[in-house]
Amino acid sequence: MNIIKLIIDDKPVVVEQGTTILEAAKSIGIKIPSLCYMKMDDLNFENKPGGCRVCVIEVEGRRNLAPACKTECTEGMVVKTHTVRVINARRTVVELILSDHPAECLTCAKSGECELQELAQNLGIREIHYTGEQSHYKGDQSPAIIREMDKCIMCRRCETICNEVQTVGVLSAVNRGFESVVAPAFEMDLDHSVCTYCGQCVAVCPTGALTERDYTWKVIEALVDPQKTVVVQTAPAVRAALGEAFGMEPGTLVTGKMVSALKKLGFDYVFDTDFAADLTIMEEGTEFLDRLTRYLDGDKSVKLPILTSCCPAWVKFFEHQFPEMIDIPSTAKSPQQMFGAIAKSYFAKKLNKKREDLVVVSVMPCLAKKYECTREEFAINGDADVNVSITTRELARLIRNANIDFASLDDEDFDQPLGESTGAGVIFGTTGGVIEAAVRTAYELHTGKHLEKVEFEELRGMEGLRKATVDFDGMKLNIGIAHGLGNARKLLEDVRAGKSEFHAIEIMACPGGCIGGGGQPYHHGNVDILKKRQKAIYREDAGKAIRKSHENPFIQELYSEFLGRPLSDLSHELLHTHYFNRKKLSEIE
Amino acid sequence: MAKVKIPVNKVQELRVICKKFNNDPGELINVLHEAQNLLGYLPAEVQEIVAEELNVSVAHVYGVVTFYSFFSMLPKGKHPISICMGTACYVRGAEKVLEEFKRRLDIKVGETTPDGKFSLSCLRCVGACGLAPVITIGERVYGRVSPEDVKKILDEY
Incomplete structure (x- = not known):
């Protein structure tokens, strides 16, 4: 196994080849914010589409910012995780996500447990500078799971766990561009699908897009x-x-x-x-x-x-x-x-x-x-x-x-x-x-x-x-x-x-x-x-x-x-x- | 979902297509291409058969079908009209051409005329940008089309 030395935020790090910057940073106590990324080693679950761009960092000598979750460490790399450029980019990314997200935090079932909400708070976002069209999808209420895809940020964790870990294959990204949504085949409701209601999609969803049906x-x-x-x-x-x-x-x-x-x-x-x-x-x-x-x-x-x-x-x-x-x-x-x-x-x-x-x-x-x-x-x-x-x-x-x-x-x-x-x-x-x-x-x-x-x-x-x-x-x-x-x-x-x-x-x-x-x-x-x-x-x-x-x-x-x-x-x-x-x-x- | 009953012989042909590609999930797009050639479109039942043959989820097949504008879940007309909305065609007035087709046929993009003769869709670049704006009807390509040409073109069919 090749050993690689690099520097993250002025701190030297030694990692094995193949380690991502996100993981290397984590090993020395630097928590780079991320959103779509999720990894659970023992459960063979890894979701890193590199889609949300929240984990961007600056690599010395590299023109563009790099997503830390998908970029592997290389020898002598110098990484900065919180430069002004990085912070501005990260805020822009989160503001853009929020610009197409219902601002319903007060009444959302996921409030307090929502990773997007936490991220926005940690970044201190008080205003969204972008206004644009908002996605509207039909709701879906099964006996067990509620899908409110307006709140989906397309992290695709649910799709990964449904297909790769559970092999149930109910969920897939469908349509393209602004219209894209994670849905069952033919965009039918879950209770018209082969969904097992295991609820693992709910367990990994970062936002309130997937929640349990509440019978309290x-x-x-x-x-x-x-x-x-x-x-x-x-x-x-x-x-x-x-x-x-x-x-x-x-x-x-x-x-x-x-x-x-x-x-x-x-x-x-x-x-x-x-x-x-x-x-x-x-x-x-x-x-x-x-x-x-x-x-x-x-x-x-x-x-x-x-x-x-x-x-x-x-x-x-x-x-x-x-x-x-x-x-x-x-x-x-x-x-x-x-x-x-x-x-x-x-x-x-x-x-x-x-x-x-x-x-x-x-x-x-x-x-x-x-x-x-x-x-x-x-x-x-x-x-x-x-x-x-x-x-x-x-x-x-x-x-x-x-x-x-x-x-x-x-x-x-x-x-x-x-x-x-x-x-x-x-x-x-x-x-x-x-x-x-x-x-x-x-x-x-x-x-x-x-x-x-x-x-x-x-x-x-x-x-x-x-x-x-x-x-x-x-x-x-x-x-x-x-x-x-x-x-x-x-x-x-x-x-x-x-x-x-x-x-x-x-x-x-x-x-x-x-x-x-x-x-x-x-x-x-x-x-x-x-x-x-x-x-x-x-x-x-x-x-x-x-x-x-x-x-x-x-x-x-x-x-x-x-x-x-x-x-x-x-x-x-x-x-x-x-x-x-x-x-x-x-x-x- | 509207139910379509595919003739048994077509189902068999569909399975032959899948077999031709060794039922390889990596060949999904090629299989869907041939399936659409066979039937003219890809109704839900076809996607389910393909999913079963290639051992992938129906949701995945549906994801691919809805991602590519080439694939259609609605039956196309006898003469499918495609208007190129690629950059070159667009700046040379493809939108006006599209509007004229919509007006004359009285259908929207993605629809088929009630008599089943024409259907209308948009696509992104057929690789003939020098002839922009370009439309295709079936296999035939028309270049430098203006809104005034639309009536004449339709009258050919």
């Missing part, structure tokens, strides 16, 4: 309705990130404060999706063992690998992209939907109420969950099992709206019976967690032996594709793990080609798993935040008294009082589902 008001309406018993469930990844919305260090666990805040908000019962995650393990784990045993007995009708089915974006992805393989994933519903089904049957019965009298709200790190709970198969006579799904960000908004000082809240415990969970339920929030939870239970159920060490380090990590072999008392089980739909696609293509060596595969649509979900506080491209959330999840697991789903006493009670056993008729009715061959584009219309 629906929650408030339910809470003030005296006829309704309002039950809330919180997904595992929420507690590892909610604190960030209140200025806490990433990776701070706020489980107790979150429960306390939800009680203050007026929810009648504060329950945990982790309980339903434990239930998922009972059903999915049993289904896996059943399939595995029959497979090993030579039953040719059984297909392996089994694929996890907790992630609604992943489910919609394979329904569109691999419709011929819809019999491979586990039929187990996701924890969100299992919770809804149990809350509106078992729990409603305990309360002596009709299912319609209950409103089930879910707090999710996810945008696809908003879509999932609207799927027709998850409703009875039009009454959805989960009525409203809000994101971590929306919960933070609700808490602020209710004048709750989050940081000063005391810890409180979830309510019973649907609030008790094990460490296995908690780790559903990170890549590798669902399969580790399943292995903990499947091992004991299959071998009849006690599992001494519940941590399966070989299943953990942040690599996009991982594989591990787990020893089930002499039987070697090959496990595959993918996060990010592009990685999932690779595993699926192997399965389709008959080349897959795996018995079971865990898939989560979002990079990092649910901790990196599209509904989480914005990470602004900082992957360390995801890693800290992941550590927090494993910390929560380690601190749990019970760490295997089948040992959850309330799960045991649910089976003995109500469901009978895993895969019973009632379990099938309430906790399992089926998948659809989703149509292709021209058939959708």
Whole structure:
């Protein structure tokens, strides 16, 4: 590797060949402002179209200013990042962007988190010297994502993540010049596309062009309705990130404060999706063992690998992209939907109420969950099992709206019976967690032996594709793990080609798993935040008294009082589902 | 989106075109060129077939189709008229020529006459700047066109 020496703002820097000026400057604490650029190494995401020109710098001996994000360092280079010429150019660039941007900051959903707003503030722009035509595009409201392309600055991050990381291919730049816009094919709305609602486009959008559909008001309406018993469930990844919305260090666990805040908000019962995650393990784990045993007995009708089915974006992805393989994933519903089904049957019965009298709200790190709970198969006579799904960000908004000082809240415990969970339920929030939870239970159920060490380090990590072999008392089980739909696609293509060596595969649509979900506080491209959330999840697991789903006493009670056993008729009715061959584009219309 | 049913034999020909270019995503523009030659335009269904054959997203194909003014998603007339709006033609009065075509045909740029005879589009330079202003009708090139010539030219068809 060639080493290159250069000088940036009078400071000597030594970098490897191929390093850009932007990265070299960052390594010595000089933060050159940028806008379209975003790089997340561990997630194979790099967006540097060099289009916005905000990161321009002056290179001695070079006539024109150079974009720092695309210009590689060369030996002896002398770079200045804040000369008068540079600052003037940068201001002009930002003013030009602002001249075609709605000045709606006061009411914009992204206000305070918007990178364009921050840039304009940092540059001290108080006046826009350019007036001209403004772009006007039709709005697009899907159940999960809102597109307001008037606010788009054509950074193309959404297009990059949708195509290169997720390989969903919904978004592309279309038209040219002033008319250009990032849009689905034929400029149709997202809900007429193969969009999975993973929400990663929202997670990387620098402005308010892509945001979540906000349902906080629906929650408030339910809470003030005296006829309704309002039950809330919180997904595992929420507690590892909610604190960030209140200025806490990433990776701070706020489980107790979150429960306390939800009680203050007026929810009648504060329950945990982790309980339903434990239930998922009972059903999915049993289904896996059943399939595995029959497979090993030579039953040719059984297909392996089994694929996890907790992630609604992943489910919609394979329904569109691999419709011929819809019999491979586990039929187990996701924890969100299992919770809804149990809350509106078992729990409603305990309360002596009709299912319609209950409103089930879910707090999710996810945008696809908003879509999932609207799927027709998850409703009875039009009454959805989960009525409203809000994101971590929306919960933070609700808490602020209710004048709750989050940081000063005391810890409180979830309510019973649907609030008790094990460490296995908690780790559903990170890549590798669902399969580790399943292995903990499947091992004991299959071998009849006690599992001494519940941590399966070989299943953990942040690599996009991982594989591990787990020893089930002499039987070697090959496990595959993918996060990010592009990685999932690779595993699926192997399965389709008959080349897959795996018995079971865990898939989560979002990079990092649910901790990196599209509904989480914005990470602004900082992957360390995801890693800290992941550590927090494993910390929560380690601190749990019970760490295997089948040992959850309330799960045991649910089976003995109500469901009978895993895969019973009632379990099938309430906790399992089926998948659809989703149509292709021209058939959708 | 208006639904168009492409004849089965045309679909097959389209797949043959893709195969001719080894279903290579890098040949997308060439494939679209031939597809438009085959059908006269590129309706949504055609773009979906091309996307499927070349294993690229439909959004990407649509992005390319909308980027280049040569590609059209609307059926062209029997005699497609293109007015060059390149710099040389423009300064020599192409806009007035365009206005005259619009007036006489009573259509806007990108539209086709109700009888399907003529369609009108603009393009940027056909490489005959010495003859500016230039128009093309089908494969035929007309040079040094003035608004007064428009009626005579149309009467040829």
